[in-house]
Amino acid sequence: TEYIYCDRPVRITGSGQGWWGAPLVYDLRLERGWTLVVNHKTLRDNEWYTTVNNSLPGGLRWRYNGIY
Numbered sequence: 001t002e003y004i005y006c007d008r009p010v011r012i013t014g015s016g017q018g019w020w021g022a023p024l025v026y027d028l029r030l031e032r033g034w035t036l037v038v039n040h041k042t043l044r045d046n047e048w049y050t051t052v053n054n055s056l057p058g059g060l061r062w063r064y065n066g067i068y
Contacts, residue, residue, distance in 0.1 A: 001038050001056070006030045018050050027053045 010030040018024035028037060040051040 001036060003034045004030055004037050005034050006032060008032055022048045022050060025049075025051045027051065029054055 009032055010028075012026050012028040012030070015023070015025045029035075030037075036054055036056070038053060038056055040053070040057065042049045042051075
C-alpha cells in the first residue's frame with residue numbers, strides 16, 4: 001500500500017502488462033489530498049495477476065515485529 005497526493009479528483013482505469021508481462025489492471029479513484037493505493041497480487045494458474053485500486057482486502061491484521 002502507498003498514498004498518492006492529487007490536487008483534484010482523478011479516475012485512472014486500464015489494463016496492460018506489469019513486470020515480466022504479468023497481467024495488470026488499474027481501477028483507481030483518487031480524491032483531492034492523500035488517497036490510499038493498494039496493489040493486490042493473486043496467483044492463478046501459475047501466473048501472477050495484479051490489480052491496483054483503493055480497497056484493502058478483508059481479514060487483514062496489523063503486525064509489528066512479529067507481534068499481532
